[in-house]
Amino acid sequence: MERLPDLDPADPRPIHQQIAARVREAIESGVLQPGDRVPGENLLMTRYAVSRWTAREALALLANSGLITKVPKVGTFVRDQRRLQRKPRRYRRQRGTAEFATEARAAGLHPDIEADSRVVEAAEDIAARLEIPAGTEVMRTEYRFLADGRPIQLATSFEPFDLTRDTPIERPEEGPLAGTGVITRMDSIGVEITRVAEEVSTRLPSPGETEALRVPSGVPVFCIHRTFSTDQRPVEIADIVIPGDRYALTYEFRVTEDDDPVTL
Amino acid sequence: MERLPDLDPADPRPIHQQIAARVREAIESGVLQPGDRVPGENLLMTRYAVSRWTAREALALLANSGLITKVPKVGTFVRDQRRLQRKPRRYRRQRGTAEFATEARAAGLHPDIEADSRVVEAAEDIAARLEIPAGTEVMRTEYRFLADGRPIQLATSFEPFDLTRDTPIERPEEGPLAGTGVITRMDSIGVEITRVAEEVSTRLPSPGETEALRVPSGVPVFCIHRTFSTDQRPVEIADIVIPGDRYALTYEFRVTEDDDPVTL
DNA sequence: TAGTGGTCTAGACCACAAT
DNA sequence: TTGTGGTCTAGACCACTAC
Incomplete structure (x- = not known):
């Protein structure tokens, strides 16, 4: 079900940054295409056994850098980066x-x-x-x-x-x-x-x-x-x-x- | 001590947005000058009787729009907006x-x-x-x-x-x-x-x-x-x-x- | 030493969209 | 009805800075 790789316990970065990095890599490598649904908060919580806050913060990092868009009550999606x-x-x-x-x-x-x-x-x-x-x-x-x-x-x-x-x-x-x-x-x-x-x-x-x-x-x-x-x-x-x-x-x-x- | 006005209970916006608006107004009106220390998380928690998350989210809104800068372990400050x-x-x-x-x-x-x-x-x-x-x-x-x-x-x-x-x-x-x-x-x-x-x-x-x-x-x-x-x-x-x-x-x-x- | 923001847990209630 | 993200509480430990 989940394509996202495990976290590296030796990685000194905070967990939410590591999770964000995994999702980012999936997007930049093309595994997740523009418009695709990104693993949501609940999914990240169970996938990485973290709390709501940690999963949420990971997605916030990506949203704030313009890589994904959160649509309330619907889901989170990869943003289209093309300049039209x-x-x-x-x-x-x-x-x-x-x-x-x-x-x-x-x-x-x-x-x-x-x-x-x-x-x-x-x-x-x-x-x-x-x-x-x-x-x-x-x-x-x-x-x-x-x-x-x-x-x-x-x-x-x-x-x-x-x-x-x-x-x-x-x-x-x-x-x-x-x-x-x-x-x-x-x-x-x-x-x-x-x-x-x-x-x-x-x-x-x-x-x-x-x-x-x-x-x-x-x-x-x-x-x-x-x-x-x-x-x-x-x-x-x-x-x-x-x-x-x-x-x-x-x-x-x-x-x-x-x-x-x-x-x- | 606190110059920030009370919240408006009739305001339909989420509390963290309202708090952010109060701080924003203080900055835009000049009460808080560039370089000044912004009320921190602890202060906002007590001032508005909210949890850590709410205060934090309020400051995050302002930081993400470039109005303030958070300096870890030191405090939060009004950013200098001038283009030098x-x-x-x-x-x-x-x-x-x-x-x-x-x-x-x-x-x-x-x-x-x-x-x-x-x-x-x-x-x-x-x-x-x-x-x-x-x-x-x-x-x-x-x-x-x-x-x-x-x-x-x-x-x-x-x-x-x-x-x-x-x-x-x-x-x-x-x-x-x-x-x-x-x-x-x-x-x-x-x-x-x-x-x-x-x-x-x-x-x-x-x-x-x-x-x-x-x-x-x-x-x-x-x-x-x-x-x-x-x-x-x-x-x-x-x-x-x-x-x-x-x-x-x-x-x-x-x-x-x-x-x-x-x-x- | 006291205060700061950074990180994180473990819950909760909500409105709304999709089904 | 189920799942989503939005909002919020009430705690906790940490490292570092300023004093």
């Missing part, structure tokens, strides 16, 4: 469609975008990133990106309101240019975006993000701070949160001489 | 020094690099990324990057051995060009690198990485697959592992017309 999607990050003019929708369709998924815009006063950190005084009016837009109905990306963008006030693109996701992307929209009011900067960090999701993105426990998220700028000033910043298990971010450059900047 | 270092990613010729050493010195740290090179036969995945047949000889180099003696970055690089065999740069970290970076080294044998691609993913560290990088539990790592190419072919690939709590990756582009690629 890519996020090529290039920025071009005249795109005609926003990044996300293009990517999703390329992956055969039906994209959907929910957006909620309102004018707010810029907080300290937002103001600093937009290089405007704190308290200045900005248009803040919260996005939820859905693929086949599942939320897959969150973003909050800020645009200085003095730029877009009383223009057709006052609200990013309304009007004729909805869904075309920042560069196209800004172009339409004569604002030429020439630079993009992204700062990528990673962390475990907050409880709110766990819920909104439905990420399994133990899966980190990417957090991207993106800035679109003209030659003069930043004109849009966005904070983007992406599940780390479903995306890889790709960046490409061309190497140039000396102090000349990079290109692809 | 940046990793500007630009690639230029004639750099003279490898990326890492420059970055570290800029941050006032003493850099140190350990490297171990050997010739191996390329496995399937490595061969595919280098666009060579599997089994071809490659020079594989394992790096450990230290800052002030602490390991802070791991990398494994692969170079097709037919390129560098019997040249002064056969082993990347030996000879006169040690520490100068791939672009400079390849230049010296007439191989002109013109493109760089990075694919960034994130995950929780493997047990080995946890140990090698000494990352606290609950901290994800960046995993970067980097490819240096000439106009003809890939000439170096590297898998880089970086603690996610100490680095942010920055990428900058210049926006270009239509199908023209990106630049900074």
Whole structure:
């Protein structure tokens, strides 16, 4: 019945770590395939003659490292580790469609975008990133990106309101240019975006993000701070949160001489 | 003595989650500052009249989300959430020094690099990324990057051995060009690198990485697959592992017309 | 020596899913 | 109905740190 090997009495590690190692080896060697049921708490208790806590802790180790998923009242299963999607990050003019929708369709998924815009006063950190005084009016837009109905990306963008006030693109996701992307929209009011900067960090999701993105426990998220700028000033910043298990971010450059900047 | 508020009997959440929420609020509100001691298991047991397990689970929740650090036999402390270092990613010729050493010195740290090179036969995945047949000889180099003696970055690089065999740069970290970076080294044998691609993913560290990088539990790592190419072919690939709590990756582009690629 | 977190036992009750 | 994981109690021994 049980494929898991015995423990090694000479192993100095705690028992729960040894049990976790046995299960891990079974997964990494392919004995247990993604989606397979992992021996549960009861099974581990009897198999290794340990208490509930020890078995539970062993599984917790694996769940926290993202190797397995616990489904309450159903069982524990090997997680699928594949990264299904890519996020090529290039920025071009005249795109005609926003990044996300293009990517999703390329992956055969039906994209959907929910957006909620309102004018707010810029907080300290937002103001600093937009290089405007704190308290200045900005248009803040919260996005939820859905693929086949599942939320897959969150973003909050800020645009200085003095730029877009009383223009057709006052609200990013309304009007004729909805869904075309920042560069196209800004172009339409004569604002030429020439630079993009992204700062990528990673962390475990907050409880709110766990819920909104439905990420399994133990899966980190990417957090991207993106800035679109003209030659003069930043004109849009966005904070983007992406599940780390479903995306890889790709960046490409061309190497140039000396102090000349990079290109692809 | 205790600043933590009482629990709400009407709260439907499990007790350990409620306790974790109280501690979390104390940290996020600034009552507990980074480095401060967090109420330990014994204190939580008496404060909320719960068992050891409940108190422990509450702290485990916070530790797994990276908010606190448990130090065995010493106590539990609020983790410093600041990202101390940046990793500007630009690639230029004639750099003279490898990326890492420059970055570290800029941050006032003493850099140190350990490297171990050997010739191996390329496995399937490595061969595919280098666009060579599997089994071809490659020079594989394992790096450990230290800052002030602490390991802070791991990398494994692969170079097709037919390129560098019997040249002064056969082993990347030996000879006169040690520490100068791939672009400079390849230049010296007439191989002109013109493109760089990075694919960034994130995950929780493997047990080995946890140990090698000494990352606290609950901290994800960046995993970067980097490819240096000439106009003809890939000439170096590297898998880089970086603690996610100490680095942010920055990428900058210049926006270009239509199908023209990106630049900074 | 007192206090900490690490590890572990041996129980218990629960709601829910699968059957 | 059975089995699952979720939650929780009430103990225990340990090694190590701080004092």
